[in-house]
Amino acid sequence: MSDISRRTLLSGSALLLASTAMPAFGWAQTPKKGGRLVLAADSEPRNLNPAIVASNGVFFISSKIVETLAEASFDGKDGLEPRLALSWEGAADGLSVTFKLRDGVKWHDGKPFTSADVAFSALQVWKPLQNLGRIVFKDLAAVDTPDDFTAVFKFAKPTPFQLIRNALPALSSVVPKHIYEVGKIEDNPANNAPIGTGPFKFGEYKAGQYYKLTRNADYWGKDEPYLDEIIYQVLPDRTSAAAALEAEEIQLAAFSAVPLADLDRISKVPGLKVISKGYEGLTYQLVVEINHRRKELADVKVRQAIAHAIDKDFVVKTVFLGYAATATGPVPKNDPQFYTADVPTYPFDVAKANALLDEAGYAKADDGKRFAVKLLPAPYFNETKQFGDYLRQALAVIGIDAEIVNNDAPAHIKAVYTDHAFDLAVGPPVFRGDPAISTTILVQSGIPDGVPFSNQGGYKNDALDALIAKASETLDTAARTDLYKEFQKEVAADLPLINVAEWSFISVARDTVGNIANNPRWAVSNWADTYLAG
């Protein structure tokens, strides 16, 4: 099972908009020490090294053990708060970034944490091996370590500091050099039993049963962590997490382990609370991917017609039961840095959609159909599948006959991103805080076949490519941000793909679990301050 198999949704649209402006949740109480937190895990990542595999499934467990240089924050400067780094500063020429590191931090095996560990992680792990780091740190040439608590990243080409900063929460997990410098990094046993600096130590893993993390008594955070143990109980069945919460066998189900349809019922169970905050930094985008090799779909009028045929409000209300927001373009509304609403929009308008299709020269035949397409909804989420069913009906209304092709996850990945055996697909790309990490790749041309979550629809727009290239080497934060606003306009105008909605996950927890959802990546943060009351 893929580790996003069950990951689903977030707050109502208003909440999603407001969330970044709101401070952390305030059921302020003096945290209590001790206790075992038991929570549901829907998948079992085999490689637990977040420095190699930067994915939510791995972070969910490993972020408590292995820490990053900085973590996302609701109210910190630039949306960040310090972890292993105390400060970070980019040079004006974009060729270096200087990190001041925390003193007095110890690895779980007792050895001291130093700048050598950061240099090793960045050069030997993030840049060559990490799924996202290979892109963001591709021009990293060296890391200087003038003393034990200073690391200076040197880039071969000017690299925007804004990008590096935005990448820190997900991409900068630091692993111990002394453990990894022997042998092949990919085969290191610590990948399955991580050693980090985090508030919890890796305890044990029983395949198919549980992961156990135990308190790190030497943690650098004052009085932290509060919990003695965290147990991830592996519950593969979609209905189990809700039942386990009700039976009080677990106290928390994060990452929408409780399906949307059950939330209404479970929110009425005494002692349980439903929380749609704490995932603002992990926004998924509901997108219609388009194969521009089909001559009909290569016509922008046809794409605009499809956009007009989709009732986004209905999708949010029906497919996501309100736990989502409608989208306007390739950057989600809840992003505090880049989002602009000033883009061409496509209100739900069947008459206009029909007119556009007529104009494009695809008149309705006698049976009311204009042309047929193959539609492949991604199987990773219930909601992507349900939206596929909706889209088929919406297209039928404007005379496009969509045939749905259902695949399991690996088959879908191969069909869409390697074989290009689709006309339309429904995909859930992730916005990772900066468009350069995993968003521009969705529309950029020249990407080799087989790269997942990228432009495999054969779309090529020289103006857009030039804009993306320019933004990638623009160092000034304001100018770079403006370029990405321009990028959103261009994408919304030419519709290489159609952004429909944005959503994230829901947590359900016992009332006793304290300090939930107090940062935008809460479920994948270190939980040093999480506690169990009463």
Add this chain to the structure above:
Amino acid sequence: MTRALTLIRRRLVGSIFVLLIVIIGTFLLLEAAPGDAVDAYIVSTGGDAGMIELLRHRWGLDQSELTRLANYIWALLHLDLGQSVTFSRPIRDVILERLPTTLLLMVSATALSFGLGSALGIYAGAKPGSLRDRFLSIGSLALYAVPGFWLGLVLIVVFAVDLRWLPIGGIESLASEKTGFARAADIAVHLVLPVSALGFIYFALYLRMMRAGMAEAWRQDFVLAARARGLSRRRVVFAHVARNALLPLITMLGLQSAQMLGGSVVIESVFAVPGLGRLAQEAVASRDTPLLLGIILTSAVLVIAINLAVDIAYAFLDPRVGASEAGA
């Protein structure tokens, strides 16, 4: 004794061909499924072209299908099941870790369905056409019609969520550090619901077979003779009618073992039991071909062994069977 040995020898020779067909068939089926282990892996990570190429090379997926099949069979001849792609561990270890759980589940569920099914079948068949016979027949049919996963979910809602008598899933308490008798008791408590869900599906089958066999036996001459000899009703039921009706049930026991393995996939998922069935499902989802081959091979060996045991038992219970085969 020689009769049994001949039987075993013949079956073992036949089994080798069965296993070979199973391996090649499974391999080809899995190859026909679109997407490979790397496609399954990058669903949750993404990654650029270079990383994907690296992974394909590391996992040996850049070799041709034929090469991989040949390598697999060659390694198998050296009793090596290979390395799991997703677990990065020897497949033998991964399977051995899960096998006892599935065996425990299967044996318990078989004991439950066979024991209860044949007992109630005797009870119902002792008086064909009586009220209790009709009631048990209809009741068991209803149970047989219920899908296993649904029965499992209902059991969870009633006994684990509402009444809280039993745990909702798992094979034992999490990280409890129990040992010895306390651990065995803990496992037994955890097994109650999954064993019931798995066992009750097949229970109906045994009950109905037993009952039908008894109804048939009642009409036989030897039963008439036994009654004419003035044997007690109890003696007639147990020593003559039930005993003869039991034979087809033993055949069923062998056939059912394969079905139980299939049923355990669903039950293990519903009850979060870390067994082979769930492992197989994960192996398919992650396109871990060698792991799935290992699991299917283990299951095939298991089913062959059980059926062999059944045949031997049969040969002892009914001398006619073994004689014809051994003499052929």
